[in-house]
Amino acid sequence: xxxxxxxxxxxxxxxxxxxxxxxxxxxxxxxxxxxxxxxxxxxxxxxxxxxxxxxxxxxxxxxxxxxxxxxxxxxxxxxxxxxxxxxxxxxxxxxxxxxxxxxxxxxxxxxxxxxxxxxxxxxxxxxxxxxxxxxxxxxxxxxxxxxxxxxxxxxxxxxxxxxxxxxxxxxxxxxxxxxxxxxxxxxxxxxxxxxxxxxxxxxxxxxxxxxxxxxxxxxxxxxxxxxxxxxxxxxxxxxxxxxxxxxxxxxxxxxxxxxxxxxxxxxxxxxxxxxxxxxxxxxxxxxxxxxxxxxxxxxxxxxxxxxxxxxxxxxxxxxxxxxxxxxxxxxxxxxxxxxxxxxxxxxxxxxxxxxxxxxxxxxxxxxxxxxxxxxxxxxxxxxxxxxxxxxxxxxxxxxxxxxxxxxxxxxxxxxxxxxxxxxxxxxxxxxxxxxxxxxxxxxxxxxxxxxxxxxxxxxxxxxxxxxxxxxxxxxxxxxxxxxxxxxxxxxxxxxxxxxxxxxxxxxxxxxxxxxxxxxxxxxxxxxxxxxxxxxxxxxxxx
Numbered sequence: 001x002x003x004x005x006x007x008x009x010x011x012x013x014x015x016x017x018x019x020x021x022x023x024x025x026x027x028x029x030x031x032x033x034x035x036x037x038x039x040x041x042x043x044x045x046x047x048x049x050x051x052x053x054x055x056x057x058x059x060x061x062x063x064x065x066x067x068x069x070x071x072x073x074x075x076x077x078x079x080x081x082x083x084x085x086x087x088x089x090x091x092x093x094x095x096x097x098x099x100x101x102x103x104x105x106x107x108x109x110x111x112x113x114x115x116x117x118x119x120x121x122x123x124x125x126x127x128x129x130x131x132x133x134x135x136x137x138x139x140x141x142x143x144x145x146x147x148x149x150x151x152x153x154x155x156x157x158x159x160x161x162x163x164x165x166x167x168x169x170x171x172x173x174x175x176x177x178x179x180x181x182x183x184x185x186x187x188x189x190x191x192x193x194x195x196x197x198x199x200x201x202x203x204x205x206x207x208x209x210x211x212x213x214x215x216x217x218x219x220x221x222x223x224x225x226x227x228x229x230x231x232x233x234x235x236x237x238x239x240x241x242x243x244x245x246x247x248x249x250x251x252x253x254x255x256x257x258x259x260x261x262x263x264x265x266x267x268x269x270x271x272x273x274x275x276x277x278x279x280x281x282x283x284x285x286x287x288x289x290x291x292x293x294x295x296x297x298x299x300x301x302x303x304x305x306x307x308x309x310x311x312x313x314x315x316x317x318x319x320x321x322x323x324x325x326x327x328x329x330x331x332x333x334x335x336x337x338x339x340x341x342x343x344x345x346x347x348x349x350x351x352x353x354x355x356x357x358x359x360x361x362x363x364x365x366x367x368x369x370x371x372x373x374x375x376x377x378x379x380x381x382x383x384x385x386x387x388x389x390x391x392x393x394x395x396x397x398x399x400x401x402x403x404x405x406x407x408x409x410x411x412x413x414x415x416x417x418x419x420x421x422x423x424x425x426x427x428x429x430x431x432x433x434x435x436x437x438x439x440x441x442x443x444x445x446x447x448x449x450x451x452x453x454x455x456x457x458x459x460x461x462x463x464x465x466x467x468x469x470x471x472x473x474x475x476x477x478x479x480x481x482x483x484x485x486x487x488x489x490x491x492x493x494x495x496x497x498x499x500x501x502x503x504x505x506x507x508x509x510x511x512x513x514x515x516x517x518x519x520x521x522x523x524x525x526x527x528x529x530x531x532x533x534x535x536x537x538x539x540x541x542x
Contacts, residue, residue, distance in 0.1 A: 003152060003170045008038045008130075009353055011150050011176035013137040013189060015043035016052055017113065017335050018321025018342040019182035020120040021066055025346035027127035037353070039129045040174055041121075042153060044136035044513075046534040048121040049114035051184075051513055053213060053297040053542050054335065055245050055257060056113040057081055057105055057228060061372075062339035067123060076115045079249050081105035082226030089233040094283045097232075101402060102330040102380065105228055110247045110255075112541045113335060136530035140189050141173060147358035148316030150175040151189065156532055159458050177358060178349045179317040182342060185300045186515040187323040188529050199310040199319075205417040206304045206325050207384075208519045209242065212275045212488050213257035213298070214447075215541060218291035220252045230332070235277040238391040240264045241384075242271075244278050245332065246287075253294070253541075254287065261303065262418040262486075262520050263388060266428040270485035271516075272298075273433040276441040280434070288440050296447040297539050298488035298514045303329050304415050306381035312345075312365050316358030320345045328376060329384040330398065340373045379407025385415055422522045425480035444490040448510050452538035453489070455531050461508045462531035463491065463517065470525040471504035479522055486520045488512065512537045 010026055012019045023039050030037035045051040058077065063070055070077070084105050087094040121131055138154035151174055157167035181190050185208065194200050225248050232243040241261030248254050258275035279288060302308070302325035309326070312319045320342040327334035348364035368374055382401050387394030401409060436442045465471065475481050476494060481504070483492035489510045497503040513536045518528035 003173050005173040005175055006040070008040045008174060008176045010037070010039050010178050010180060010349065011174045012039070012041040012180045012182060013151060014182040014184055014187070014323070015041050015045075015048045015117060015121060015131060015133065016182055016184050016321060016338070017117060017120065018338040019180065020117060020124050021062070021339040022180050022182065022320060022342035022346045023124045023129040024066060024120065024127060025343045026350055027124065027129055029347065029350045031127065040176070041124070041129060041131045042135045042137050042151070042174065043131065043133040044530055044533050045133060045536060046538055047133045048131065049118045050133070050538045051536055052114040052117050053211070053299045053539055054113040055211070055213070055247065055255065055332065056111050056335065057247065057333060058109045058111050058116065059331075059333055059336040060107070060109065062336040062343065066339060066343060073123065074119070076119055077109040077111055079110040079225055081108045081110055081228055083224065083228070085227070085229040087229065087231045089231050089281055091234050092282060094231070094281070100330065100398065102328070103230065103332065110226065110228065110249055114539050114542050134534040135172070136533040137189055138171060138530050140192060141175070143316070143358055146315070148179050148314065149358055150179055154530055154533060158460060160460060162460055165458065177353055178361065180342070180345060180349070181317060181319050181323055182321045183323045185302050185322045186518055186528070190319060190323045193314065193317070193319075194310060197311070197314040199314065203310055204304060204307040204415040206302055206308045207415050207418055208262045208300045209259045209303050210262055210271045210298060210300050210486070210488065210514060210516045211257055211259045212272060213255060213296070213542065214293055215295040216254050216256065216288060216291050216293050217252055218254055218287060222287055223252050223254065224248045225250050232391065234281065235274050236260070240266070240269065241387045241394070242274070259301070261387070262300070262516065263416070263421045265421055265423045266431070267422050267425050267479040267482040268428055268430045268485065270431070270433065272444055272488045273431070273485075276436060277433065279440050285440055293442070293450065295540060295542055296451050297537055297542050298512050298516075300515045300519055301334070302327050303384055305329055305384055306377040307385075307412055308415055309377075312368070313360050313362060315360045318345045318349070318361055318364050326373065326377065328380060330380045337373050337376065340371060341368065344368050344371055344373070382409055382411070382413045385413035388416075418519055419522050419524055422479060422482065422520070424478050444488065445510075448489045448512065451512055452540070453510060453512055453536060454538070455509045455511070455535040457509060459532050461506055462529045463506050463508050463511065464527045464529055466525050466527060470523050472502055474523055475521070476502060483517055483521065483526070486516050488514060488516065492517070
């Protein structure tokens with residue numbers, strides 16, 4: 001069976017805030033100029049928003065530019081942020097800290113980013129954009145000159161051993177003059193493009209964090225809608241970057257989450273267990289007592305900032321949003337910057353669509369450098385890398401950067417790749433994590449269950465090992481198999497094989513598509529690829 005092909009002016013990979021903003025801006029420009037433009041968005045989640053996960057406090061700056069009448073259109077921005085707290089935790093106490101100016105949330109909104117993307121998708125469809133959820137972009141297509149000419153969606157109905165089943169359907173080729181890659185953090189196709197077009201040759205490695213989040217329904221007497229709280233300190237040691245967020249919503253709900261920088265060194269550390277431990281703090285636990293956990297999820301986030309932004313263009317395509325790394329780490333916000341990058345890209349692409357062939361849209365980075373996004377990221381470029389020298393140096397450096405140099409320090413601090421930072425197991429203490437109580441703290445499998453994660457079981461494992469011997473010979477021998485701990489979904493297990501020798505078992509059906517394994521594996525032996533479209537988590541209200 002040959003693959004069908006469909007022709008579009010622009011194909012967009014990923015229906016997150018950046019992909020949908022690009023689609024909306026392109027359609028707006030076409031309408032304003034009386035032009036016909038065919039725009040297609042493919043989304044690997046079963047529906048728009050299924051794989052979207054963020055804290056999330058939205059700064060509406062880009063939204064105001066994109067859709068000025070968003071209130072009248074019913075955008076789901078229902079909880080204005082009203083009260084900010086920032087604390088340093090010890091094991092028993094919480095010490096109030098001055099709230100950094102980047103984290104002031106006046107004028108911002110606590111939202112469900114998934115629901116916001118569902119609303120953005122409605123706005124896009126009203127403008128004539130075609131959105132195809134449940135289709136995973138699995139392959140980049142190239143023309144005879146080596147330029148990107150679109151993508152192909154993954155085949156469906158391939159069995160575990162690679163054979164075609166009775167349900168086999170070949171993928172579809174989506175051809176376009178320009179392809180926008182908005183895959184989110186550590187996009188699998190973007191990774192291929194980085195290598196093929198050498199997009200990282202003149203920039204620092206991208207660095208990452210893993211964010212783990214739960215949505216709770218709690219005692220109405222404890223809810224203070226609009227309140228935000230962030231913490232640093234316990235349960236992490238002072239050499240490990242990370243902290244918590246806790247946001248109060250309407251309808252007796254709070255979101256709580258924990259971020260750990262993936263440059264951590266102790267291979268015995270488990271970000272999931274650190275998050276569970278955080279909830280047992282004497283000043284945190286009472287909020288959740290008597291409450292009910294509704295949902296759970298995890299995803300990686302790009303923390304490298306300004307010095308890690310790759311080359312954004314290549315013949316036939318561009319990178320936007322978190323796949324390019326536009327998160328403002330000190331602000332703990334990336335939606336407004338992701339949207340802005342996509343809007344700028346759309347404007348640059350629209351100008352060039354009349355030209356024949358798959359040209360490189362070189363005006364996109366030029367326009368971006370003239371935008372508020374570029375200035376915003378440049379001003380905070382040295383804050384996150386300062387924490388690689390520990391919490392106290394990081395705080396001191398952040399204060400200098402913010403108050404003395406005001407983002408204009410005459411130097412730029414550098415990044416190093418996260419997977420290179422992991423130490424040997426013998427050099428670090430084991431961490432004794434308490435057993436979950438099933439009320440405030442939980443295990444990974446019960447957590448994955450409420451993420452509604454599901455994959456067709458009879459399909460090839462989408463977590464591919466470059467060398468199947470490395471997990472035992474290297475990872476287990478030197479690092480005590482850290483994939484068992486950094487994965488927040490229990491995908492990786494060391495089991496005793498039939499001959500009593502240890503083996504790595506990959507429970508791919510548990511995967512929540514966070515990409516942490518692809519990032520943190522010390523030998524870079526794990527390659528995360530897309531499973532069948534529609535697989536993975538289905539996050540409600542996250």
